[in-house]
Amino acid sequence: MKILMTSSEAVPFAKTGGLADAVSALSIALAKLGHEVKIVIPRYYHIDREPFTKLEGAMGVPMGSGIEEWCAVYKTEMPGSPAKNPVEIFFIDHEIFFGRDGIYGTPVEPDFIDNPRRFAFFSRSVFQLCYKIHWYPEVFHSHDWPTSLVPVYLKYALRYGPFEKSVSILTIHNLGYQGIYHKDNFNYTGLGWNVFYEGGFEDWNMMNMLKAGIYSADKLNTVSQSYCEETKTQAQGFRLDGALLSRNIDYRGILNGVDTTIWNPQKDKYIPKNYSAADLSGKAEAKRELQKAFDLPNNPDIPLIGMITRLAGQKGVGELFGPAYGSAYSICHDMKLNFVILGTGESWCENELRKLSSDLSNFKAIIGYSEKLSHLIEAGSDFFLMPSRYEPCGLNQMYSLLYGTPPIVRRTGGLADTVKNYNETTGEGTGFMFDDLTPQAIYNTIGWTVWAYYNRPKQINEMRKRGMKSDFSWDASAKKYLEMYKDAGLQLR
Numbered sequence: 001m002k003i004l005m006t007s008s009e010a011v012p013f014a015k016t017g018g019l020a021d022a023v024s025a026l027s028i029a030l031a032k033l034g035h036e037v038k039i040v041i042p043r044y045y046h047i048d049r050e051p052f053t054k055l056e057g058a059m060g061v062p063m064g065s066g067i068e069e070w071c072a073v074y075k076t077e078m079p080g081s082p083a084k085n086p087v088e089i090f091f092i093d094h095e096i097f098f099g100r101d102g103i104y105g106t107p108v109e110p111d112f113i114d115n116p117r118r119f120a121f122f123s124r125s126v127f128q129l130c131y132k133i134h135w136y137p138e139v140f141h142s143h144d145w146p147t148s149l150v151p152v153y154l155k156y157a158l159r160y161g162p163f164e165k166s167v168s169i170l171t172i173h174n175l176g177y178q179g180i181y182h183k184d185n186f187n188y189t190g191l192g193w194n195v196f197y198e199g200g201f202e203d204w205n206m207m208n209m210l211k212a213g214i215y216s217a218d219k220l221n222t223v224s225q226s227y228c229e230e231t232k233t234q235a236q237g238f239r240l241d242g243a244l245l246s247r248n249i250d251y252r253g254i255l256n257g258v259d260t261t262i263w264n265p266q267k268d269k270y271i272p273k274n275y276s277a278a279d280l281s282g283k284a285e286a287k288r289e290l291q292k293a294f295d296l297p298n299n300p301d302i303p304l305i306g307m308i309t310r311l312a313g314q315k316g317v318g319e320l321f322g323p324a325y326g327s328a329y330s331i332c333h334d335m336k337l338n339f340v341i342l343g344t345g346e347s348w349c350e351n352e353l354r355k356l357s358s359d360l361s362n363f364k365a366i367i368g369y370s371e372k373l374s375h376l377i378e379a380g381s382d383f384f385l386m387p388s389r390y391e392p393c394g395l396n397q398m399y400s401l402l403y404g405t406p407p408i409v410r411r412t413g414g415l416a417d418t419v420k421n422y423n424e425t426t427g428e429g430t431g432f433m434f435d436d437l438t439p440q441a442i443y444n445t446i447g448w449t450v451w452a453y454y455n456r457p458k459q460i461n462e463m464r465k466r467g468m469k470s471d472f473s474w475d476a477s478a479k480k481y482l483e484m485y486k487d488a489g490l491q492l493r
């Protein structure tokens, strides 16, 4: 199959979140299965063009009101792609839209005012790119609101000639971000105003780009089965539950995979000694190193709970660290355990973490972003805490399972799909789960975990090994995407 991934992010070139990892890893996994995959992203200012090949001639992109935007196109080979069937990545270089710092914004302007125009232009430009390189994909696969106009352009303007048999897929990585802007921006898309209503842009008299993508894509998915169900409810649907329900038969959940070249305790270069389920001695060494890194006394026998997170409401940090009501203080005060956390985010939370670190001897926080420390926490902790309010897929709980660090999670989204709750009678399970996001539920579940650590060591040891055998390969996910592509093609014919 010929597949064009259209995205605003792809590692290693542009990343703000898990979307960037997923786009690149999925593309490579599809190429390994023998498919012809290309990726296209904007060329942001921070991306060095020097090592790339420039395509000859400028490319014109017709937008609304008779405007023709001109841009350059660069390309290179995606690092890590199979030598026999490499994935090519193209960069759309438009000085005014992308020749500035920031992907979606900057600290002073978090959401650029011209984002609707930047990403409408980008979505339209991918079709011009196909004409330019004389390559016409069977599948246009877009991701999140920035490229959700690709399915709209295909459906309402371009499904003829070389694109007559092309289908469109939209993957929703996080429904919390929809690209909602003033409807005055709609003229720039070049689409007729009938499409504003029919095509699903209209949202309380504003223009909602993700909603339009949901209306237009031939097939839709999100990144776990449970999140797919949750997004169709009023509670978790971010006002798009109705739109998603209306596409119910075309909407499914496909779990993301894990990049096991980076996240594998047998090969991890950031931990003091590699280990496997057969020999966990390296894990004990990682615990020692982790205690040292967080300035905790060396003690192999005390349960160590780790956390790596964006400090944002989505991650349950209110219930855990909220001044006056969060349960972290009581947990650390009442229980014989150590708690370490690495994260950055909302400033109230950063301040609270600093305060807890100074008030409690067994609570330590490092405010910052560190790849190395994140690997050490996954390997050296006994348990990993993720009390998310919602979690489309979640990566850290999968890393934890692979590192023999049973996760303590709220039963939601991808967490519900990847973790199995502990059963203290049979010893089954791969982690500890709770349902209601309340400070009390977090307290109780950690209490249960700590009890099991001290009183059921054999079962916990077995649980670690069971988690390490989990299969989160991208290969399995890629095959499910292929099924969806085929279903979309059949539907069109």
Ligand code: ADP
Binding pocket: 017, 018, 308, 309, 310, 342, 343, 344, 368, 369, 370, 371, 374, 393, 394, 395, 396, 397
């Ligand atoms: P989300 O994309 O919602 O933030 P995920 O669990 O899907 O949550 O992915 C988050 C990724 O970012 C994980 O790989 C996690 O380890 C990493 N991460 C988050 N915060 C930090 C940090 N402060 N330092 C290092 N890695 C971090």
